[in-house]
Every structure is written in structure tokens, then in C-alpha cells.
Amino acid sequence: MKNFVYVLFGLLFGFVITKAEVISWFRIQSMFRFEEWHMYLVIGSAVAVGALSVQLLKRSGARSLAGEELDYKGKTFHKGFIYGGVIFGIGWAVTGACPGPIFAQIGAGETPALATLAGALVGAYLYHANKSRLPH
């Protein structure tokens, strides 16, 4: 049942990001070339709504469906946020896809995106195989 809810959330998310075309290589190119504001406005308005919602949830003391306290804990910074972030940014510009959109491109019938996914799995494996040697 729980897993069905996650599939349903993913379905709605995939639908919205596809209709917004944030899964498009062309849109990513236009963003990094500053040719259109679409991507910046999508991300900016998403963060504005997300941040406002979190403030409202915090102030109202809302709890999850299961009655737990909501978990807003962020991630602890290490150097990988910078090094890994830059590496990912390059990959984002090359493939025209960040992780969510890789799956959306596949669902949208862009079969070459299967190569992007295969590469991403190898990349994630290589990170874990080498993480003790990387600066953190």
C-alpha cells in the first residue's frame, strides 16, 4: 500500500516535470546559455512555494499521517557538495537531464536516455568504490 502511494506520487511528479519540459535537453541548454528564463522561474517558484509551505507546517506544528513529528533535517556539508556538485553540473549540461528527468525521458520514449541511466548507475558505483580515497 505504502509503495503504491510512492508510485502515485512519482507518477504525478513525472507528469508535471514532463509537461513543464524541465526534462528537455533543449531547455537545459537555454538555461545554461541564459537564452530563456523558463528553468530559473520553474525552480525559483518551486522553492518559493516549498519554503513557504515548510514555514507554515513548522508554525502549525503539523504531523505526518502516521502522527510522527515532521523531519526537516538537512544534510551536513562536506567538500563533496562542491566537487561532486560541479561534476554533476557538467553531466547535467551534457545529458540534459538531472536524476528525476532521466527516468522521465525514458518514460517519454527517449530510448537513448537508457544509456544516461546506465552511466548514472556506474557513476554511483564508482563513487562508492572510491569514496574512502576522495576528499570529504
Added chain:
Amino acid sequence: MEWLYEPWTWAVAGPLIGLFVPALLLTMNGKLGISSAFEHLCMMLMPKERHAMFSFNWKDNGWKVYFTVGIMLGAYIATRFFSSTDVAFLPEQYHSLGGVITLFAGGMLVGFGTRYANGCTSGHSIFGLSILQPSSLKATLSFFAGGLLYTLLSSIL
């Protein structure tokens, strides 16, 4: 209802994407994020003896594979039933052997980079910025620095 079949404006899509933050928190106490699904998929493809290397938290992140299955379905429905034209998301040159090799190499950077940075555009740039987390702002600025650097260099060379 015609607008449904056209590409959506940022003013509709952006706020809807932002609403996934409170929606996931309130229903499942889950934090929006996708890139850790790569680890989960790696583990599904590898023998159990080697799972320890991932130091992966199944309890917190195990749901993301279901989420990615949903993303594929949602994108399929959006393009198959809710699109007035055939929209290409990848350029023609990527539909070739050279293109597939480029995508594989770029994908490696996405997989390696997001796991090294402990998050991607959804986990850091949407969720992390929504909770006003400084480390996620640093990650987001790094994502853009990498993308801008590559775009600049590739247009010069």
C-alpha cells in the same frame, strides 16, 4: 482544457513542483529527492555480499525506486495522452552510437557527482533550499557552476 495538452508555463509547473515538499512530508514524512535511487538500483543489480560498500539507508531511502517507477509512468502518460504534438526531449544527434556513448559518459558524471554531493536538483535545489539549508545552497551553486563552465567551454572550443 486545451492548455493541458500544451507545454505548461512555469507559473503552473513551478508551484506544483514546490507542493511536493509539503505533500511528501505530510503523507509519508518523506523528503523529496531522487539520486539515492541510483544506489538502490545498483544494489538490486549486485550480489548481496557487496551491498555493505553502499552504506545505504534502506529504511529512509528505499521508497525512491517506487518513486522513479512512477516518474516513468507519469512521463509516459503526459507524452502519450496529454500532448498535442510530438515533443523531442533529446536532440537528433543523441540518437546515434556516438550520442549514446556521450550520454553514457555524461550519465556517469551525473551518478558520480550527485552521490558525491549527497543529492541532486530535487534533494538539494528544491527540498534543501525549501528548508533554507546552507549546505544545499552551496551544492546548488556548484551544480550551476559546473553546467555553466561546461556550456561556456563547449561554445568556445
